[in-house]
Amino acid sequence: MTGWIILSIICVMLSPLVWMLPSRRQSTRMALRLEARRLGLGMQLAREEWPHWLLREPPGSCAQYHCPRRSAEPGQWQYWQTEPGKWVNRWREPCADERVMAHLQGLPGDVYKVEVDARMLSLYWGERGDAQVLQHINEAMKALARL
Incomplete structure (x- = not known):
């Protein structure tokens, strides 16, 4: 009986650990983030003001993957994914640039936004998927950074 009491006390003391x-889920996300780092992508959690017209509400704090832009062409654009495969700008006009749209x-359905400025390409992703999905995202980001 005394052994059971001591064992119970030890279990109660160790349970907060x-x-x-x-x-x-946290372990999976951390593994994806480490793999992204190995691929040369930066990652940070970013608070984003999402447009009110999005059909599904993205999380308030979303994973933002980014890489440097290598294009000589100046350009700045943002596209949101309203439905899987449907990309629109802030005026809800579909993406007209065929090179970008390709x-x-x-990209997976849980990528919410892709934006480009003069120096950086950023992608906001819900991080559902595995290393293969991340590899596909990496290839798309590198290709978009060269446009």
Whole structure:
């Protein structure tokens, strides 16, 4: 009986340590982020003001993957994915640039936004997927950064 009491007390004392272990989802996301780092992509959690007209509400704090832009052409654009494969600008006009659209079409449905400025390409992603999805995103980002 005394052994059971001591074992119970030890279990009660150690149980808070179990709460500190990351969940499976957190471990998966961390593995994706480390793999993105190995591929040369930067990542940060960013707060974003999403347009009110998006059909599904993206999270308030979203993973922003970014890479430097290597194009000599100056340009700045933003496209949001309203439905899988449907990309629109802030005025809800479909993407008219075929070169850009060819790369945007293949992105997963949980990529919410892609934006480009003079120096940087950023992609806001819900991080659902595995290393193959990340590899596909990396290829699309590198191709878009050269446009």
